[in-house]
Amino acid sequence: MMMVIMYVGLIMVPSVYWHMGLSVSVSLLIASIWFDREQGLARFLARAPLVWLGTLTYAIYLLQTLAINLAQALLQKLHVPANFLAIVLAAYAVSVLVAWLAHVAIEQPAIDIARRLAAKRNIGQGSFNLSSPGF
Incomplete structure (x- = not known):
């Protein structure tokens, strides 16, 4: 959900802060998939x-x-x-x-x-x- 908010914010008000927020949220998502391969998104991507x-x-x-x-x-x-x-x-x-x-x-x-x-x-x-x- 955080990625969606960051992406919408980036589209509505382009700013380096929205870019950084989107990068951080994507990084956290990737880390969560890496550490918990049994979650739904990880199973879907597999x-x-x-x-x-x-x-x-x-x-x-x-x-x-x-x-x-x-x-x-x-x-x-x-x-x-x-x-x-x-x-x-x-x-x-x-x-x-x-x-x-x-x-x-x-x-x-x-x-x-x-x-x-x-x-x-x-x-x-x-x-x-x-x-x-x-x-």
């Missing part, structure tokens, strides 16, 4: 579709401008009136799609390469002699 979406959030963040531009071009191409709701829904759908493609084509292969390199390094660490010259 559902498979939301966990899957959570794996894409960084890619969505990185690609959101591209996705918005693609969504607007798509709406224009389909002759759909570009009202706010249509743009938001289309941009979100395109964001998720583009983020998923980036996750599958770039992120996952990079993570797999990093894991293989880390495994090789961990295996090779046993053969290092720290008393040898250069160390």
